[in-house]
Amino acid sequence: MPATARNVVPDQEDILLAKEASRLLAKLRDGDEPVELEMRRNGDSLSLKLPAPVVRVLLDALVGLSDGKPVTVVSQDTVLGTVQAAKFLGMSRTHLTKLIDSGEIKHHMVGSHRKMMFTDLIEYKTNDDEYRLRKAAEADKIAEELGLM
The missing domain is CATH 1.10.10 (Arc Repressor Mutant, subunit A)
Structure with missing residues (x-):
């Protein structure tokens, strides 16, 4: 697979997490303003802003994963x-x-x-x-x- 493509095949835990994440992120789908996210893993935390189009792409990916479908994100120049x-x-x-x-x-x-x-x-x-x-x-x-x- 080219370096400009990332493929995710969800397991059961991924499906459950994607369902919850897509449900929550759907509330922020509309609009053109960036979305601020707080993220934590193993005691580390960070805050980041995502452009509105990225939020929509992320939501589409989460919806696919929550249905148990593999999702691939591909760069346009692939x-x-x-x-x-x-x-x-x-x-x-x-x-x-x-x-x-x-x-x-x-x-x-x-x-x-x-x-x-x-x-x-x-x-x-x-x-x-x-x-x-x-x-x-x-x-x-x-x-x-x-x-x-």
């Missing part, structure tokens, strides 16, 4: 290979390669290996999700017009 990219997009490497070859997903070559910027994968995923939602809405409309709903 470069992924085809195996990592396919896993992120939830598709086979073969299908990803077809999308790359057709130009639907941007990539660059490093030797003989296809590499993708994480931001390009996010862009593809966002566009694909929007396309699927539009098509589902169109199908619902047709079904309604035909009296199937």
Whole structure:
């Protein structure tokens, strides 16, 4: 895994702690002001300010962990290979390669290996999700017009 990615797979204790932390942090989610946190571990304590966008990212991560899901935080400038990219997009490497070859997903070559910027994968995923939602809405409309709903 690249040095710009951190993966957390929660155990039962992590899940319980994440549930409580997400419940409390959700109260501070809204707003653009920094959030001040007091933290303690083994007698050491510190106070820090987190920017509002970081609070929202932290809350998203805690919600995922509280559901028992692994969470990965990835820097926007991370470069992924085809195996990592396919896993992120939830598709086979073969299908990803077809999308790359057709130009639907941007990539660059490093030797003989296809590499993708994480931001390009996010862009593809966002566009694909929007396309699927539009098509589902169109199908619902047709079904309604035909009296199937």
